Amino acid sequence: MKILVCISKTPDTTAKIAFTDNNSKFAEAGVQFIVNPYDEWYALVRALELKESGAATAVTLINVGGADNDPIIRKALAIGGDDAIRVNATEGDSFYVASQIAAVAKEGGYDLVFTGKETIDYNNSSIGGMVAELLDLPYISLATKLEADGSNLTVTREIEGGEEVDTLSAPAVISCQKGMAEQRIPNMKGIMSARTKPLTVKDPVETEVLTSIVAFELPPAKAGVKLVSADEPEELVRLLHEEAKVI
């Protein structure tokens, strides 16, 4: 089985969220970028484990983005993976990105496509489902566990208030979240070998975009906390009941 792991670049979880150009762009100045945690910790590591156990034969990383994404791709390669593909495109909505991934997945004949649950910047949780539909493949979203026996898969996914266990056969698309694997810290050998792993740059296929971001906005600032003395818990209960009306 060949696995294609979708890797995206996101601002660090502690990055300051601000916008420029008349609130049309995320302010990147001074922001540190990371591999989207869901992609790195869960999708990539589970793919690597499947290769280590012999269930998978190859793990390829894919990113749709500009050349400034290469350091992030190398960071992911330092954790593992045989090679990477970057589709050279800087603009485009979820459908555009998904179309690029679907084209590569089809051409390369991958048996499994792994994505993260969502990117921590745009929180769409959309790419996996779109790729699956474009390839006419089954899709298990928000997976917390995956076992492979040959091409037979047993996948556990989150549902409201619990979980569901599904069986299916590869090829399939899976979106991954906590539970799938444990985060790995890259070691020196990984970092060194990542530098020389093949990173192929491809031109995008022609695709339409269906949506565009018109503007960003920040939520209104909180009014500030109302502190109640530790000796007056009745007052807190009263405020929650009469003022906030939540209990």
Place this chain on the structure above:
Amino acid sequence: MVLIFADQSEGQIKKQAYEAISYGAKIAEALGTTAEALVLGTVDHASEALAALGKYGASKVHHASDAGFDAFDAQVYTAAIADAVAASGADVVVFSHTTTGKAVAPRLSARLKAGLAAGAVGLPDTSNGFVVKKSVFSGKAFAQVGIQTAIKIISLNPNAFGVKLKEGSAEIAALDLKPIAGKVTVKEVNKVKGTVPLSEAELVISGGRGLKGPENWFLVEDLANEIGAATACSRAVADAHWRPHHEHVGQTGGAVAPNLYFAIAISGAIQHLAGVNRSKTIVVINKDPEAPFFKAADYGIVGDAFEVMPKIVEAVKKMKAEG
């Protein structure tokens, strides 16, 4: 026409579907059209349960009752919903951004080449195009997403709009749809019994590492039981195996948007806030006045949770007794 996918599970319409219908009805009102619901699979007491969707603003409910829809397969659902969209001539399709919505809405978007606003938090603005506000950066900002296609798909963040009750009863229209052959077999469905699922909870009581060990969770549970809340925890707590992982909220855990998020002995790290900052009211109990969580809170007590929490539970009991 605005078509709302009303998701059911084990024969019951899901709670989030009522909110999605309320939201879709409001959109229909603004567009001068009707709001109609789509239900797939077997529904208990179907004639009453489906007619009741009228109370949220659906004038009609399209019901494809084939039992082949009872087990979920995103591919099968998508094909059916696409057929229903075509048959009904819907130009806006609404989902709830739940586990089902997240699996199906993007597939439908790719299938119909219809733009999707995923995780919407507001009504579309149609004064100049069709623009939907959605949550981004894990609740730390919003984006206005313009949808450029003829058919528009929106998945609404749970608890972002609220359920709006109206008068009325929906007309039920049987929809003759057969499921396509699916490739996924559902083997088991395991729901946490007896507790409010975190993602659906309106009240959430959450504990952090400051509670020192799982044996002290009565400090969280007593209040939760008293007010009928779900329980949650920080990642530090789940990582220490004091609490199950499904209770972990934050950037890498679940995201919640309840009316009340009550945080006990949680520092309020930015990654934790990312999962809870869409809550309507945040209460923080922490012994450290400098804890970052106070900056995100609406109400707070600086104090020792071991002393404060039992008193709060007593105060709630007293309030309930007094009515």
